[in-house]
Each structure stands twice: as C-alpha cells, then as structure tokens.
Amino acid sequence: MATYNAFTQEWLDAWKQKIAESQEYKEIAKDWEGSVALICNADPPKNVPKPVYLFTDYWHGDVRDFLVCDGAKTQTGNFIMTGDYARWKQIAKKELDATKALMQGKLKLKGDLTYVVRNVKTVNKVIDLLTEVNTVWPDDV
Amino acid sequence: MQNGYSGKFLQVDLTDGVCSDFTIKEERLKKFIGGSSLAASLYLERFDLHANPLSAENPLMLMNGPMVGSGFPGSSRFAMAAKSPQTGIWGEAACGGNFGPELKRAGYDGVVITGKSPRPVILSINNNQAEISSAADCWGTDIYETTDLLKAADKNIKVMAIGQAGENLVKFSSIGNDKAHYIGRTGLGAVMGSKNLKAITARGNQAPGKVNEEKYKKTFKAAISEIKDSAFAESLHLMGSDAIMDLGMMNGDVPIKNWSIGEDFELSSKLSGPTLTETYLTKAHACSNCPVACKRVVAVKDGPYQTEEGPGPEYETCCSFGTMIMNSDLAAVIKANELCNRYGMDTISAGATIAVAMDLYEKGIISAGAADHLDLAWGNMETVIVLLGKIARREGFGDILANGSISAATHFGANALDYVAHVKGLDLPMHDPRGYHGMGLAYMMSNRGACHLQHAAMGMEQGMVSWPQLFEMKEDYDGKTSQGKAQMVFDSENYGILGNSLSLCHYVLYCLKPETVRDAFNAITGYNFAFKDLLECGARDWTLKRGINNLLGITVKDDVLPKKILTALREGAGADSVPNMKLLRDEYYTIRGLTPGGMVRQEKLLELGLPELKEKLYK
Numbered sequence: 001m002a003t004y005n006a007f008t009q010e011w012l013d014a015w016k017q018k019i020a021e022s023q024e025y026k027e028i029a030k031d032w033e034g035s036v037a038l039i040c041n042a043d044p045p046k047n048v049p050k051p052v053y054l055f056t057d058y059w060h061g062d063v064r065d066f067l068v069c070d071g072a073k074t075q076t077g078n079f080i081m082t083g084d085y086a087r088w089k090q091i092a093k094k095e096l097d098a099t100k101a102l103m104q105g106k107l108k109l110k111g112d113l114t115y116v117v118r119n120v121k122t123v124n125k126v127i128d129l130l131t132e133v134n135t136v137w138p139d140d141v
Numbered sequence: 142m143q144n145g146y147s148g149k150f151l152q153v154d155l156t157d158g159v160c161s162d163f164t165i166k167e168e169r170l171k172k173f174i175g176g177s178s179l180a181a182s183l184y185l186e187r188f189d190l191h192a193n194p195l196s197a198e199n200p201l202m203l204m205n206g207p208m209v210g211s212g213f214p215g216s217s218r219f220a221m222a223a224k225s226p227q228t229g230i231w232g233e234a235a236c237g238g239n240f241g242p243e244l245k246r247a248g249y250d251g252v253v254i255t256g257k258s259p260r261p262v263i264l265s266i267n268n269n270q271a272e273i274s275s276a277a278d279c280w281g282t283d284i285y286e287t288t289d290l291l292k293a294a295d296k297n298i299k300v301m302a303i304g305q306a307g308e309n310l311v312k313f314s315s316i317g318n319d320k321a322h323y324i325g326r327t328g329l330g331a332v333m334g335s336k337n338l339k340a341i342t343a344r345g346n347q348a349p350g351k352v353n354e355e356k357y358k359k360t361f362k363a364a365i366s367e368i369k370d371s372a373f374a375e376s377l378h379l380m381g382s383d384a385i386m387d388l389g390m391m392n393g394d395v396p397i398k399n400w401s402i403g404e405d406f407e408l409s410s411k412l413s414g415p416t417l418t419e420t421y422l423t424k425a426h427a428c429s430n431c432p433v434a435c436k437r438v439v440a441v442k443d444g445p446y447q448t449e450e451g452p453g454p455e456y457e458t459c460c461s462f463g464t465m466i467m468n469s470d471l472a473a474v475i476k477a478n479e480l481c482n483r484y485g486m487d488t489i490s491a492g493a494t495i496a497v498a499m500d501l502y503e504k505g506i507i508s509a510g511a512a513d514h515l516d517l518a519w520g521n522m523e524t525v526i527v528l529l530g531k532i533a534r535r536e537g538f539g540d541i542l543a544n545g546s547i548s549a550a551t552h553f554g555a556n557a558l559d560y561v562a563h564v565k566g567l568d569l570p571m572h573d574p575r576g577y578h579g580m581g582l583a584y585m586m587s588n589r590g591a592c593h594l595q596h597a598a599m600g601m602e603q604g605m606v607s608w609p610q611l612f613e614m615k616e617d618y619d620g621k622t623s624q625g626k627a628q629m630v631f632d633s634e635n636y637g638i639l640g641n642s643l644s645l646c647h648y649v650l651y652c653l654k655p656e657t658v659r660d661a662f663n664a665i666t667g668y669n670f671a672f673k674d675l676l677e678c679g680a681r682d683w684t685l686k687r688g689i690n691n692l693l694g695i696t697v698k699d700d701v702l703p704k705k706i707l708t709a710l711r712e713g714a715g716a717d718s719v720p721n722m723k724l725l726r727d728e729y730y731t732i733r734g735l736t737p738g739g740m741v742r743q744e745k746l747l748e749l750g751l752p753e754l755k756e757k758l759y760k
Contacts, residue, residue: 096617099388100604102372104616109372114379118415120388121406 003134006092007040007052009068011135016056016066018129025129026061029122033059034115037069037077043085047138052085058126079111085138094131098123143350145207145665146170147250151271153264155336156197156256160264160271165250171668172750175206175250177233178642178682180222181689183253184231185754190692194226194328195310195335197257203244203301203341206644207666210245210349211357214364215649217242217429220641226335227312227328227490227545228566228590230690234315234329235594235641237428238322240343243299247345258337263291265298267344276339280308283483284317285451287340301341304485306533307334312545313490313568317482321426321436321452325487327567327589328545352667360661364653368432371652373605377435378425380414382456382648387413389456392603392620393576393715397464398519399496400562400573400705403713405464412463412471414456421475423450428646435648439475446476446522454478454488460571461492466499466520473522477529484533491532493568494546495525500560506553513538562705564591565695574706574720576713577602579618579626579633581720582729585700586630588686597637598630600651611636611655611672620714623721627728635679642682681749683733688741688754697739700726 004011019025040052053074057064067073074080083091087106090096099120101107109116116123149162165179173179180202184190192198201223208216219241225232244252248269261276279287284304291300299319306314307330314330315323324330333339351357368374376384389395390409397405410416421441427434437453454462454474462468462477481488501507502517509516513531515524515538531539542549546568550557562569567590574581583598584591593599600606602618612632636655640647643662650658655672663670670678687695702722710716730737734745746755 097604100617103376103605104607105370105372106607106616113372113375114415114418117376117380117384117387118410118413121391124391 001134003136006135006137007054007068011133012054012056012066012068014133015130016063018132019063019126022125022129025125028125029058029119030061032061032119032122034078035065035076037074037080038088039071039074039080039082040088041082041084046085047141048085077111079109079116081107081109083107089137091127092130092135094127098127144352144667145211145349147245147248147347147349149249151249151252151266153252153254153271153273154256155254155258155262155273155338158258158273160273170207172678172681174639174642174678175209176204176218176235176642176644177220177222178638178678178685179251180204180220180233181231181682181685184222185685185689185757190224190689192224194224194229194232194332197255197336199224199332201254201329201332201336201338202251203254204251205241205245205249206642208662209644210242211351211665212430213361213661213665214368214430214432215428215646216644217431218640218644218646219244220644221316221324221329223329223332225327225329225589226310226331230565230590230693230695231588231686232327232329233589233641234324234326235644236318236322236324237431237646238299238318239429240299240301240318240322241644242429243343243345245345245349246347247343248347252341254336254338257335261337261339263339264341266342268346279339281305284485285320285483288317288320291340291342295344298342298344302485303330303333303339304483304533306484306486306543307331308339309533309535309543310334311486311532311535311543312548313487313494315481315485315487317485320482322428323482323487325489326592328487330485351665353664357661357664360657360664363657364661365432367654367657368649368652374433374648374652376414377433377648380418381425381435381437381453383412383414383417383454383459385414385456386459387415389572391714393710393713394572394603395464396460396569396571396573398467399465399500399560400569403575403710403716408464408467408469411469412459412474416471417453417459420471422453426452431646431649433648433652441472441475444472446470446472448475448479451479452482457571458488458492461489461496462525465492465496465571466525468520468522468525470522473525477522477525480526480529484529486529486533489570490545490568491529493562494542494549495528497546497550497560498542501550501553501557504560506555506557511538511553559704562703564702565699567591569703569706572599573715574702575710575718576715577620578623578718578720578725579620579629581702581706581722582626582630582725583633585702585722585726586634586729586733588683588690594647595638595641596630596634597640597647597650598633600647601629601633602626606651608636608655611676621718623725627725627732630729631732634683635676638679638682639675642678677749681751684741684745684749685751685754687735688746688751688758691740691758695739697726697737700739
C-alpha cells in the first residue's frame with residue numbers, strides 16, 4: 001500500500017481521492033458548501049521548520065481544489081483552522097477528536113461556527129477518511 | 142464587608158412572621174465557602190432531617206457564594222436547598238440571572254426560611270430590611286404574571302416566584318427568577334408553596350467589596366480574554382446550550398423516545414441550536430455580568446404554538462419536550478417551555494414524566510380512560526400542552542402525574558416502573574450514559590439524584606475541557622468505556638461542585654483556566670487557597686451531602702442505574718454498550734472512601750473536617 005509524506009501535494013491528492021470515492025461522504029456532505037484552510041504552526045524540533053498551509057474545497061458532496069498553498073491563499077477559505085503540529089497529527093491519527101480539540105482550544109477556528117456545528121458529521125467523516133491515508137509524519141522520518 | 146461576603150444571613154420564621162439576622166464564623170465559611178455546600182452544613186446542624194419535605198419544619202435555604210455580585214464572569218449563580226419533596230433526600234438547585242447579586246447588594250449572603258405562613262405571603266428584602274406582606278393579589282397567578290405584578294411598583298426589584306404548580310405542591314415544581322432563570326430540579330417550588338410563600342424580592346445598592354482589587358482586575362481581564370478565546374463560549378453565545386444537540390446525536394448522548402432509540406438525525410436537526418438560531422431566536426440574553434450570553438430569547442409568531450417574546454428552551458428542554466417524546470416541532474417545544482416557566486415546573490422532570498406516560502400508554506398500561514381520554518400518542522403536542530395545565534392544577538390524570546414519574550408508574554402498576562429512568566427519585570437529565578459511561582456513574586453518585594451539574598463529568602468525558610493542571614486527565618476519553626472512569630468522575634465532582642459553592646456558572650467554569658478561577662476567588666476573599674484546598678472543599682461538600690443522605694437512608698442499594706439505561710440500544714454511537722455499574726461503583730467507593738454498603742467511612746469524615754457528621758452517623 002502506498003505511503004505519503006504528510007503535508008505534500010501527493011498526500012493531499014490521496015486524501016482527496018479517499019473522500020471522492022466515499023459514497024457515505026457524498027450523502028453526509030450533500031449540503032456542505034465551502035472551503036476549509038488548514039494551518040499547521042511551525043515546529044522545528046519535529047521537522048516542521050515553517051508553517052504549513054493547506055487549502056481544501058468541498059461542494060455538495062464533491063471535492064474541488066486540494067492544494068498545498070501559501071498563507072495568503074488560506075485567508076480566502078470560508079473556514080480557517082489553525083493548530084500546532086502535534087495536535088494535527090493527533091487528530092489525523094484519531095487520537096484526538098477534532099471537535100474536542102476545538103472546544104479545548106487546541107485548534108482555532110475562524111469562520112461560521114454554527115455552520116460547522118450543524119455539519120459536524122461532515123467534518124468528522126472527512127477526518128475519518130484521512131486516517132485511511134497511509135501517512136509518514138515529519139517527526140517519524 | 143470587603144471579602145466578597147455581606148457578613149450576615151437572614152432568618153425568616155413564616156409561622157410567627159419574624160425576620161432576624163445571623164452570622165456565620167469565617168472558619169466555617171472557609172470550609173464550606175457558600176452556595177449549597179454552606180446550606181448543607183446549616184441543614185445538618187440546625188434542622189430535623191426526618192421532617193416531611195412539605196412540612197413547616199423543613200427549611201428552605203437560599204445561598205450566595207462569595208463571588209456573587211463581584212462582577213466576575215459567571216458569578217451570578219446562587220443555590221436553593223431543602224429536603225426534596227420529589228426524592229425525599231437532600232435537594233438542591235442553582236440558577237443564574239440576577240437575584241443572587243441583588244440579594245448580596247441588599248446585604249445578605251443567604252436566607253433561611255422556616256415555618257409556614259397562615260396565609261400566602263411575599264418576602265421582600267430591601268437594603269438590610271426584610272418584610273413579610275400579603276400575597277393575596279398574586280396567589281393563583283403564574284410566574285410571569287406574579288413577576289409583572291411585583292415589578293409594577295419598582296421595576297428594579299428582582300423576583301423569585303412560584304407559579305400554580307408550586308402552590309399546588311407539584312413534586313417537580315420550580316422557582317423562577319425574573320421569568321428567565323429557574324431553580325428547576327428536586328421540586329423546591331413545592332417547598333416554597335408548602336410554606337405559603339409566593340415570592341421573594343430583593344433590592345439593594347451595597348456593592349460587595351474585594352480584598353485585593355488590583356489582583357482581581359488582573360484575573361478579571363484574564364477571564365474575559367479566555368472567554369473570548371473559547372470556542373465553547375462562542376458556541377454557547379451563538380446557539381445556546383442546545384449547540385450540543387447535533388454533536389450529542391452523533392456521540393450517543395441524546396435520549397430518544399424515553400431512552401429506547403439510539404439515533405435520529407432528522408429529529409435532532411429540527412431541534413438543534415443552529416435551527417433554533419435560524420428560526421425563533423430574537424436575541425441572546427445574559428445573566429448578570431456574563432459576557433457569554435448563552436440564554437435564548439425567542440418568539441413564535443405563527444401557527445398553533447404562538448408565544449410572546451420570552452425565555453427560550455435550553456438543550457435539556459429541547460430533548461425532554463422534543464426527542465424524548467418524539468416531537469420534532471421546535472415551536473411546540475418553545476410553547477411547552479413557556480408553559481413550564483409560567484406554571485413553574487422543571488422542564489426535565491415534566492417532559493420525562495410525560496414521556497413515561499406516553500410509553501405506558503403505548504404499552505397498554507395506561508388506558509385512554511385513565512388518561513382522561515387524552516391521546517397520549519408519541520409526539521402529540523396538543524395533548525402535552527393540555528396536560529401541562531392539568532398537572533399544574535392537579536386535575537384528573539394531571540394530578541397523578543403531578544406526583545412525579547415514580548409515583549405515577551407505581552399508581553399504574555404492572556411493570557410500569559421499568560419505564561422510569563431515574564436515580565434516587567430524580568428523572569435523568571438528557572444525557573445518555575450508554576454513550577458516556579462516566580456520566581452514568583456521575584448520575585449514580587450525585588447527591589441530589591441523577592444530575593449533570595453536580596460535577597464536571599460532561600465537560601471532561603465529552604472533551605469540552607482540559608485541566609491537566611488540576612489532576613491527571615485524558616484529552617480524549619472513550620465514552621463507551623467504564624474502566625478508569627471512577628477517578629475521572631471523582632475529580633470532576635471535586636472541581637465541578639465548586640461551581641455550586643463558589644456560585645460560578647458551569648459553562649464559564651468550562652471556559653476558564655482553573656488558575657483564573659482560583660486567583661479570582663483568592664483576590665475577592667483574601668484567602669490563599671491552592672488547587673488542593675479548593676478540591677478538598679469540593680470533596681468535603683460531596684461527603685457532607687452523602688452523609689446527610691446516609692442519615693436519610695441512602696445506601697449502596699440506591700446507587701444504581703435504571704433498567705432503561707442497563708438495556709443496550711440497537712443503533713447509534715451508544716449501541717451495544719451499557720455502563721458496567723458494579724465496576725464503576727466499586728472503584729468509585731474505594732476512591733471516595735465509602736464502605737461497601739455505601740456509608741461514608743469514619744476516617745474520611747475526620748480527614749475532611751466533618752466530626753459533627755461522624756457523631757451523627759456513627760453514634
């Protein structure tokens with residue numbers, strides 16, 4: 001089974017494919033509109049020397065752009081989620097629930113929280129599908 | 142006084158119509174702090190524990206904590222306590238709003254009411270003076286009407302009132318503060334009604350002082366910053382407590398059809414916080430000095446369930462009059478909430494009792510004739526609206542339900558009690574222990590019966606909070622595991638109970654760092670409490686109330702979950718999972734210092750500085 005280095009375009013593409021192939025996701029996310037930018041803060045000791053900027057776009061059960069980008073692009077996201085590397089890794093490995101991370105202040109959300117709460121199943125499904133991507137994390141290398 | 146306390150308490154004897162002041166030594170305040178903890182200590186010392194809850198001998202206590210009136214976020218809470226007519230054991234409830242701070246400004250840290258007035262009266266407290274006057278104009282009116290009548294003379298007074306349910310001694314009747322905030326649980330409205338006390342009003346202008354103003358300002362600033370930074374606070378502000386409905390449905394927290402179904406996303410989507418916000422919300426409302434403003438103000442302008450603009454339902458009510466009875470019409474929930482507010486009834490127990498009735502009707506245990514020919518089909522809100530009035534007035538079938546779910550089930554016989562979800566006589570709040578086993582233990586061990594607010598188990602187990610500076614805890618608990626939950630519940634009680642004794646809102650407690658809470662408490666009182674001192678106060682509170690309940694006959698036989706919860710669900714996140722009651726209880730008893738029979742051990746009572754309780758329990 002293929003493995004991917006976290007935060008690379010190939011890794012994002014693999015994640016995007018998992019989502020696109022999921023019939024369950026299509027059904028759950030049929031009402032979702034909007035892009036989600038993910039910002040991972042730099043953590044040099046963990047081999048993340050500078051911030052990572054990712055842009056993911058979802059539309060009524062389909063997936064659109066999934067890009068490694070720059071900071072400016074993330075600011076165009078309908079939702080912007082920011083967190084430390086260790087937290088993102090925990091979330092991607094399902095060691096920490098994303099909603100709990102948000103409530104505990106370990107992830108910061110910029111955007112319409114009401115919309116996220118209403119669509120929490122969609123958010124969780126997207127993360128569930130990320131766990132299916134075989135990922136090599138920077139500090140595991 | 143300059144240490145958060147007013148320095149005196151009011152004693153009211155309604156039989157003789159006499160009011161007098163009394164004081165409590167600082168040593169005792171340091172041990173019990175305030176709120177329901179201080180009330181329990183007075184109850185044990187001064188009153189006959191075996192008095193009938195609705196007799197003149199049962200005291201009704203209203204207690205502030207030292208932070209009340211300080212202006213600190215979430216510090217508007219106050220507690221009321223008495224022996225509960227609903228459960229027959231220690232009863233207490235707390236609410237926010239503005240009565241607590243006003244009572245403090247009127248010069249009092251608390252009020253202890255005894256006796257029974259020969260006729261309906263109002264107790265008015267105004268700047269160190271208390272007066273008892275006739276309630277002839279108010280008796281028989283609902284809480285909204287009473288509040289309006291009393292405020293007509295002075296709109297600035299704060300009102301605590303009962304409605305028709307309290308007057309008629311409905312076992313789950315509540316007490317309303319300025320229409321919007323309720324002492325809901327354990328039926329304390331009936332205790333007030335049994336004393337012929339229709340309302341208490343407060344008015345004052347003496348701001349309580351703080352020992353260290355500079356330190357207080359610093360912690361206040363930190364608290365505001367932490368609340369602004371909190372996604373939990375933001376969700377409460379935007380959607381109220383019902384913000385958790387969608388998430389709860391996903392995680393197996395939401396009870397459906399009297400605890401018999403595990404998942405129904407269509408139902409929750411129609412009743413959730415986002416839906417309420419988008420449909421009937423007119424504005425958010427805040428308790429005194431609270432920047433979170435989680436309270437909903439709503440209006441239903443069209444259709445059969447129209448309401449005037451007024452207090453909206455909390456999450457618990459959206460379940461008890463929504464998912465629990467298979468009603469997806471949010472307007473009808475709002476109407477039921479308004480009626481409970483007006484009559485003065487706890488929305489959790491009112492909804493839960495009706496859910497039991499619907500269940501028994503479906504099973505043929507309640508016949509149409511027995512139900513006054515009301516159609517008790519699931520989701521029939523026309524019946525619910527009629528029934529709420531009949532309960533409050535104790536008419537026909539309503540009179541049977543007015544005695545609570547256990548009494549009603551006992552009345553109808555067969556295996557009806559199997560359909561009641563309660564612990565120690567208190568109907569379960571709207572969080573399913575099959576999705577969260579720790580909550581199951583917290584229900585089992587809560588001193589007022591099944592409760593979600595005598596601890597912080599929900600915040601910890603559902604991952605809303607992270608307090609590693611207080612005790613070892615996980616960031617992400619597995620809800621469907623019983624192993625290791627005893628320690629979590631123990632810790633969550635010792636800290637969560639403080640919300641009730643400090644008189645600090647649990648939601649705000651969840652948003653703040655524990656050091657901010659500790660520092661604010663110390664700045665106001667001038668004490669120098671460390672975390673361990675605060676947690677010890679929490680442990681003392683729990684143990685004191687447990688000891689009182691032991692004296693009232695509570696033992697291991699009462700620390701049990703109901704059959705409904707010990708029956709696995711077939712669907713949803715809580716499917717095929719029931720709390721391991723024995724494991725949870727055995728581990729908890731060891732940690733808490735209880736004997737296998739559920740009694741507080743003598744050495745634990747001495748360790749926590751409760752020698753008087755030891756004398757009474759082990760004489």
